[in-house]
Amino acid sequence: MKRKLAVLMCLVLLGSLLVCNLAGAEEMQLTIYYGATLDQMTPVLDAFQAKYPDIQIKSYRAANEELAATMEMETRSGNPQFDVVVQGNGPVITLQDKYDCFQPFTCASSDAIAEGLLDSEGIMTPVGTGFYVIIYNTNLVSEEEAPKSFKDLMDPKWENAIAMADPTSSSSVYTLIWMMTQYLDPQTYGWHFFETLEDLNVNYVASHGTIGELVAMGERKVGIQVMATAGTSLKKGDPIAIVYPEEGMPSEVNVAAIRKGTPNQEAAELFVDFLLSEEGQKMVAENLGWIPVRTDLTDYALADGTPLSEIKLISRDVTWVTEKKSEVLDKFAEIRD
Amino acid sequence: MAERRASPRRNFQASFILFALVCLIIGLLVLVPIGYMTFESVTDEMGNPTLENFIKYFGRGSIRESLLNTLLVSIGIGGLGTLLGVTLAFGVSRTNMRFKTLVKSTIIIAIMTPPFLITLAYIILAGPNVGFVNRALRFLLRLDTTYGPINIYSVWSLVILGLPQGIATIFMMVFPAMENMDPYLEEAARMSGGNARRASLDITIPLVKPAILSGLILSFGQSLALYGVPRMLNINVLTTKIRESITIMDFKMGAVLSTTVTALSLLAVFLYRRTIRSSKKYSTISAKGFRPSVMKLGRARHLFSALGLVYALFGFLIPYCTLVMASFMRSVGNGFEASNWTVDNYVTLLDSSVAATAFKNSLFLGAMTATCVVLLGLIAGYIIVRAKVRGRGVLEYLCNMPSGISGTALAMGLIFMYLSQPLNQMRLYGTIWLLLIAYVTRMLPSGVRYCQSALIQINTELEEASRVSGASWGRTMLKVTIPLARTGMLYAWILTFVMAFPELSSSVMLRNAGTDVVATAILDLWDGAGGLPQAAAFGTVVFMLVTGLVILAQKVTGRSMIDRA
Numbered sequence: 001m002k003r004k005l006a007v008l009m010c011l012v013l014l015g016s017l018l019v020c021n022l023a024g025a026e027e028m029q030l031t032i033y034y035g036a037t038l039d040q041m042t043p044v045l046d047a048f049q050a051k052y053p054d055i056q057i058k059s060y061r062a063a064n065e066e067l068a069a070t071m072e073m074e075t076r077s078g079n080p081q082f083d084v085v086v087q088g089n090g091p092v093i094t095l096q097d098k099y100d101c102f103q104p105f106t107c108a109s110s111d112a113i114a115e116g117l118l119d120s121e122g123i124m125t126p127v128g129t130g131f132y133v134i135i136y137n138t139n140l141v142s143e144e145e146a147p148k149s150f151k152d153l154m155d156p157k158w159e160n161a162i163a164m165a166d167p168t169s170s171s172s173v174y175t176l177i178w179m180m181t182q183y184l185d186p187q188t189y190g191w192h193f194f195e196t197l198e199d200l201n202v203n204y205v206a207s208h209g210t211i212g213e214l215v216a217m218g219e220r221k222v223g224i225q226v227m228a229t230a231g232t233s234l235k236k237g238d239p240i241a242i243v244y245p246e247e248g249m250p251s252e253v254n255v256a257a258i259r260k261g262t263p264n265q266e267a268a269e270l271f272v273d274f275l276l277s278e279e280g281q282k283m284v285a286e287n288l289g290w291i292p293v294r295t296d297l298t299d300y301a302l303a304d305g306t307p308l309s310e311i312k313l314i315s316r317d318v319t320w321v322t323e324k325k326s327e328v329l330d331k332f333a334e335i336r337d
Numbered sequence: 338m339a340e341r342r343a344s345p346r347r348n349f350q351a352s353f354i355l356f357a358l359v360c361l362i363i364g365l366l367v368l369v370p371i372g373y374m375t376f377e378s379v380t381d382e383m384g385n386p387t388l389e390n391f392i393k394y395f396g397r398g399s400i401r402e403s404l405l406n407t408l409l410v411s412i413g414i415g416g417l418g419t420l421l422g423v424t425l426a427f428g429v430s431r432t433n434m435r436f437k438t439l440v441k442s443t444i445i446i447a448i449m450t451p452p453f454l455i456t457l458a459y460i461i462l463a464g465p466n467v468g469f470v471n472r473a474l475r476f477l478l479r480l481d482t483t484y485g486p487i488n489i490y491s492v493w494s495l496v497i498l499g500l501p502q503g504i505a506t507i508f509m510m511v512f513p514a515m516e517n518m519d520p521y522l523e524e525a526a527r528m529s530g531g532n533a534r535r536a537s538l539d540i541t542i543p544l545v546k547p548a549i550l551s552g553l554i555l556s557f558g559q560s561l562a563l564y565g566v567p568r569m570l571n572i573n574v575l576t577t578k579i580r581e582s583i584t585i586m587d588f589k590m591g592a593v594l595s596t597t598v599t600a601l602s603l604l605a606v607f608l609y610r611r612t613i614r615s616s617k618k619y620s621t622i623s624a625k626g627f628r629p630s631v632m633k634l635g636r637a638r639h640l641f642s643a644l645g646l647v648y649a650l651f652g653f654l655i656p657y658c659t660l661v662m663a664s665f666m667r668s669v670g671n672g673f674e675a676s677n678w679t680v681d682n683y684v685t686l687l688d689s690s691v692a693a694t695a696f697k698n699s700l701f702l703g704a705m706t707a708t709c710v711v712l713l714g715l716i717a718g719y720i721i722v723r724a725k726v727r728g729r730g731v732l733e734y735l736c737n738m739p740s741g742i743s744g745t746a747l748a749m750g751l752i753f754m755y756l757s758q759p760l761n762q763m764r765l766y767g768t769i770w771l772l773l774i775a776y777v778t779r780m781l782p783s784g785v786r787y788c789q790s791a792l793i794q795i796n797t798e799l800e801e802a803s804r805v806s807g808a809s810w811g812r813t814m815l816k817v818t819i820p821l822a823r824t825g826m827l828y829a830w831i832l833t834f835v836m837a838f839p840e841l842s843s844s845v846m847l848r849n850a851g852t853d854v855v856a857t858a859i860l861d862l863w864d865g866a867g868g869l870p871q872a873a874a875f876g877t878v879v880f881m882l883v884t885g886l887v888i889l890a891q892k893v894t895g896r897s898m899i900d901r902a
Contacts, residue, residue, distance in 0.1 A: 038861065060849055061861065063864065069584045073583075074766065079767050080767075159484075161466070206864060212868070213669075217668075219466050236667070237668055337398045
């Protein structure tokens with residue numbers, strides 16, 4: 001009897017799962033791929049869903065680099081699943097160059113967007129600007145001790161104490177690499193900066209979220225972090241504080257792009273328009289931690305209350321970032337050898 | 338009446354067609370992806386044969402390092418696992434050591450749960466700066482340093498973290514051999530003047546040597562395939578390099594590395610099959626009903642007990658307690674303060690649509706995989722055990738091959754297979770069905786093994802009676818064999834489900850929107866989607882479910898993973 005019951009239960013489970021998986025169609029659908037973290041994007045998607053309850057939203061989150069790889073493989077397989085992608089502009093440019101897989105789109109609020117950010121071909125719609133900061137664990141490091149600049153990180157006192165993203169799995173970190181090797185003085189910074197960090201036994205981690213975790217745990221005292229994730233750590237109540245380095249901060253534009261030939265173009269356009277609307281931009285700023293691209297949101301301040309006017313952003317050279325990737329990887333392999 | 342009797346000729350044909358069909362399906366699952374991958378690795382962009390790829394990639398320092406690390410880890414886990422696994426198997430089966438039940442529970446948990454779960458805990462426990470274990474060690478050993486002595490982010494920690502599973506794998510091979518050994522052989526040794534130690538070294542160990550060897554090779558292959566642990570610790574091994582090749586879109590590199598790791602593990606499987614074949618010569622099982630004698634050890638008893646306790650503590654109790662504790666914290670960095678405790682991580686999990694999708698997908702994949710594997714396993718197992726078809730050895734070999742293929746390499750093969758002409762027309766990439774194909778392939782060996790043992794236990798006389806009475810082969814199968822093997826099949830079903838449920842290494846390569854599974858969701862949480870506490874909460878749920886199902890399987894079917902029925 002017991003056995004029959006168990007077999008029956010298994011069959012019911014199996015049957016219901018099959019039904020679950022086959023059900024659901026005939027609605028307006030939208031598949032969104034994004035590189036931000038889940039808890040950052042969820043409120044934005046929820047707000048969009050609340051506004052358009054008829055759209056059935058599917059979303060997929062992966063680190064920027066992995067996301068680009070997934071899209072590339074889907075494109076090659078002839079079975080692309082994504083309708084719209086929101087991530088750093090580097091991988092989108094690479095994909096577009098290789099496969100011509102995105103289509104131009106002019107969003108409803110394009111007049112309100114800061115002019116310098118607009119893509120001349122209209123393939124990418126800017127959504128927000130992300131940038132690099134330094135975070136430290138406030139239980140272990142006092143404000144006086146904390147690094148004030150990127151240069152301070154080269155101090156031997158940070159031996160075994162720094163975490164940064166691994167260039168093999170993160171694309172955002174190329175923004176930092178660009179600034180160190182191309183923008184700042186090559187004598188003081190350059191590859192010397194990363195060689196010094198290597199000597200200090202820096203911990204390379206696969207994604208920026210993990211940097212936040214390691215610093216919050218105290219396993220690493222300081223981390224070179226993207227602002228968005230630093231903001232999330234603050235919101236969660238992690239014992240961390242943010243430093244805006246004196247040299248200025250390298251920034252990257254995050255964009256939205258719509259896949260060419262998507263059957264869900266209407267929904268995709270609605271989503272991009274939503275991201276660029278006043279409401280959407282506020283949500284982007286608050287949840288994704290990106291600086292809004294609309295010029296009319298004047299009261300914007302950073303996650304720790306710092307007004308925008310007090311920080312210095314340096315816009316990265318996206319061409320360098322996309323073209324020099326394999327060279328950078330080789331160089332890092334050499335440094336880490 | 339005469340007309341209704343199945344002719345032997347037709348029966349032969351029926352079973353041969355079935356045999357060919359099963360071989361075809363399993364060959365398609367196992368051989369074709371390997372073929373695609375190998376082809377890709379030994380051809381240039383134009384498709385001309387070349388060995389350039391191997392020379393090019395193994396010329397790179399980081400790739401040579403990954404190969405070296407992989408070998409180091411596999412040999413380390415295999416070697417240490419054998420030493421400790423055999424000692425524990427001997428202790429539990431033949432001595433009066435304490436904590437036997439605890440050790441057996443740890444063995445089952447180590448086999449059934451993925452090692453990346455305990456890794457989450459050990460990142461908290463053994464971080465070189467503030468890990469609890471390191472702080473305790475520094476205090477106890479009076480070390481004047483703020484770093485180490487244990488560094489979790491090292492190749493050696495990979496050996497330690499893979500060890501609980503390695504020990505368990507070897508224990509599972511050696512323990513039954515020890516249990517089934519004729520105690521008179523040892524007694525004879527002792528009566529001839531040898532002491533207990535001599536008897537075990539000269540008689541026991543040589544008798545179970547084939548089992549030890551196959552356990553060693555199995556755990557070697559398993560360690561080659563480790564993905565979750567090195568991925569979380571960011572350690573350079575072949576499997577993580579394969580994943581990297583995808584993110585940097587270097588398919589040739591992926592092909593070369595997958596082929597290398599597969600060749601290594603197939604070599605292990607080949608050796609494993611050979612030791613199994615030769616082990617039949619040293620049969621330790623006879624029809625005599627006996628229990629092996631338990632040695633009354635003196636002081637040595639405490640040594641075995643201590644080893645058992647240490648294994649249970651570090652392989653099971655400490656990491657899982659840490660995992661559960663972390664799952665109730667807001668931020669692990671704030672420690673044990675009252676304000677840091679919360680159930681929010683579980684609440685968030687319940688609310689999360691990604692977690693819900695992942696859970697549903699894993700249930701679906703687990704159930705479908707178990708069903709497919711049990712069906713395939715039943716037919717393949719039947720052919721291997723019963724049918725007198727020529728070439729059934731080939732089938733057995735095919736069924737065992739996936740146990741040597743790492744999930745990452747298999748996924749790479751599937752990507753080549755379903756991304757190139759003509760199979761890309763099936764549009765399987767990006768769907769859950771491709772994950773199902775990978776899962777079925779990966780779980781095939783254990784499924785076939787469970788079904789085989791279920792079939793062996795059925796006396797052939799009942800089937801013969803059915804055939805003699807005029808029933809066809811198919812009817813006999815449906816009316817006699819399957820009902821008799823039912824309990825065994827249910828057991829195989831549940832265990833396959835449990836092993837498929839937290840699959841990581843193939844899923845991480847093949848998933849995309851809507852096809853996340855629990856393991857990838859946990860990895861994403863750790864990667865930053867929700868942080869370590871939430872990952873710990875999800876991990877705890879998976880652990881509870883897996884443990885619950887294993888207990889259910891043992892209760893319902895009356896079988897045990899370790900003890901004899």
